[in-house]
Amino acid sequence: MGDSDSDRKARSGAQEARDDEQRRPKEGGGGILMGRVFGVPVYVAPSWFLVAALITWFFGNQLDRVLPELGGGRYLVSLFFAVAFYASVLVHELAHTLAAVRFDLPVRRIQLQFFGGVSEIEKESQTPGREFVLAGVGPLLSLVLAGVFYVGMLAVESGTVPGVLLAGLMISNLIVAVFNLLPGLPLDGGRMLRAVVWKLSGSPMTGTVAAAWTGRVLAIVVLIGFPLATHMGSVADRDSFSGLQSLTDALLAAILAAIIWTGAGNSLRMARLRERLPALNARALTRRAVPVSPETPLSEALRRANDAGARALVVVDGQGTPQSVVRESGIAGVPQHRRPWVAVSTLAQDLTEGMRVPADLTGEGLLDRLRATPATEYLVVEETGEIYGVLSTSDVERAFIDAMARPAASPRPRSAP
Numbered sequence: 096m097g098d099s100d101s102d103r104k105a106r107s108g109a110q111e112a113r114d115d116e117q118r119r120p121k122e123g124g125g126g127i128l129m130g131r132v133f134g135v136p137v138y139v140a141p142s143w144f145l146v147a148a149l150i151t152w153f154f155g156n157q158l159d160r161v162l163p164e165l166g167g168g169r170y171l172v173s174l175f176f177a178v179a180f181y182a183s184v185l186v187h188e189l190a191h192t193l194a195a196v197r198f199d200l201p202v203r204r205i206q207l208q209f210f211g212g213v214s215e216i217e218k219e220s221q222t223p224g225r226e227f228v229l230a231g232v233g234p235l236l237s238l239v240l241a242g243v244f245y246v247g248m249l250a251v252e253s254g255t256v257p258g259v260l261l262a263g264l265m266i267s268n269l270i271v272a273v274f275n276l277l278p279g280l281p282l283d284g285g286r287m288l289r290a291v292v293w294k295l296s297g298s299p300m301t302g303t304v305a306a307a308w309t310g311r312v313l314a315i316v317v318l319i320g321f322p323l324a325t326h327m328g329s330v331a332d333r334d335s336f337s338g339l340q341s342l343t344d345a346l347l348a349a350i351l352a353a354i355i356w357t358g359a360g361n362s363l364r365m366a367r368l369r370e371r372l373p374a375l376n377a378r379a380l381t382r383r384a385v386p387v388s389p390e391t392p393l394s395e396a397l398r399r400a401n402d403a404g405a406r407a408l409v410v411v412d413g414q415g416t417p418q419s420v421v422r423e424s425g426i427a428g429v430p431q432h433r434r435p436w437v438a439v440s441t442l443a444q445d446l447t448e449g450m451r452v453p454a455d456l457t458g459e460g461l462l463d464r465l466r467a468t469p470a471t472e473y474l475v476v477e478e479t480g481e482i483y484g485v486l487s488t489s490d491v492e493r494a495f496i497d498a499m500a501r502p503a504a505s506p507r508p509r510s511a512p
Contacts, residue, residue, distance in 0.1 A: 126206060135192055135202045142209035143181065150177040154263065161259055176260055180267050181207055183240050187271060188212040190236040194229045210354060211271065218459070219369065223294040223302070230286035237272035241265050279310030281358030303366035310359030318352035372458035375494055381454065381475045381484035382406040386415065389440035393429060396421070396439045407485030409474065410443045419443035420450070420472045420485055444470065451476050454483045465491065 126140035155173035158165060165172065188205045191214040195202050203215040220226035244265035251257045276284040285306040293302030321344065384407035387396045396408050408421035425442030444450075449468025452475050456464055465473070465488065473486040 126208075132189060132205070133192065133196060136204045137185065138204055138206045140206055140208035143207050146209055147174070147177040147181070150180065158259065161254070162256065165256075172256055172260070176263055179260070179264055181212075183237070183264065183268050184212045184271065186240060187233045187237050187275075188214045190232040191216070191229060194232045198225050198229065200229075210351065218463075219299070220290075223290040223299075226293065227287050227290035230283045230290065233283050234272040234275045237268045237275070241268040241272060244268060277313055278306070279313035279355065279359060280306040280362040281310065281355070282313075285310050285313075285359070285362075300366055300370055303362060307359040307363040307366075310355055310362070314352040314356035314359065317355060318348050321348035321351070369459065372462070374497075375458055375461050375491065377452055377456040377461050377475055377486055378454045378483070380490050380494055381486050382490070384409045384482065384485045386411040386417070386482070387421075387439055388413075389418070389438065389443075391439050392435050393426065393437045393439055393442065394434035397426070397434070405484075407472070407487075408439055408443075409482060409485065410439055417446060417474055417482055419445045420474055422471055423487060423489075424471060444472065446474055450474055452486055453478070461491075 126138040126143070129137045129139055131137065151170055151173040154176050155170040158169040158173060162169065184207060185205070188207075192202050192205060195214065195216045198220065200220065201217045203217050205214050206212060216229075220229055244261050248258060248261040248265055251261065275282050276287075278288040279285040280289065280303070288309060289299075289302035289306035291302070292305045293299045296302065383403070383405040385396070385400050385403050385405045386409050387399065389410050389412075400406065400408060407423075408426075409417050410419040410421060411417050419440070421439050421443045429437050429442070447468065449464075450470050450473050452461070452464055452473045454475050454477055471488050473488075475483040475486050477483050
């Protein structure tokens, strides 16, 4: 027995709900949402709690030497220090965020994680000067915070809880500033080096290559040099914790080196990706489409498309105005023998303003448009509003992979690493 219209509509509605769920942007995965600052969500990654516990333990042990009268209360003071330190890290990241907003660069989120924090800025700076400022404001503000805490430390009595806390915050912010100024990606100093090389060479890719390889060298230096430096610095202090301290230093150096090495590699890959993005062209990727009325049977619509050499269907009203785009997944889900009884309107996705893509969009502008309104198909239109065709997300993904597989053009041979 054939399916009723209500059954078909129910299945169509369920399929549409599943499609909507797949298209919905997923902003999770960043950890616990703590709030929004200047409209930017701030997340705390689960790894932060591990770091907070480690800071509480290590700093608490140091407090026992300076303020033994605190007893078990030293861990409560140490926990306060851990929270205050990461509040300073948040201020550091907010400096990057404010600079990005000032330069009209979208910021997806701020995340506090295992080693510090990160501001996820979704676009690259348009000039080396802006890149230098965007990278430099974070360490600069950390230096300012170190100075503020130093002044506060001078204003209170030394050897007290406030004095020790202010001294710890002063030193930690100074370390954050100096570490981030090291000239290698993905650190702020690496981005500043990238901006300088970019300015001198005229090529952002040259700057990225120089800063990324400097970052990899820096990772090796951290892996080897950090444990040696800490070991030599504590060679005269051979207490029962010296073996544990050496192991902790080696583990910390390995984690830091891995983060720097991986970040440098990712920066290099993203730069090469952006170099290939102009190959993505909405007009070249668009499928030819035929207009059909909402009540047109799917079999008839597909016949018209085949006769016209088209690969997509656009549902239009009586005046020829596009109303929706027939989903490719919806067509594939209808068996051959049912197609004469299924109207195209039951398989179509209503058009929203974001699903109308200008035919001349290319590269990163095209990807930004698709990210802003996730969908499986888009209506591509000319400047006059005339229908050019339908752009499928699957076609863009294939073109993206092909662009990554092709060697990049080298208009400047001197830019090669």
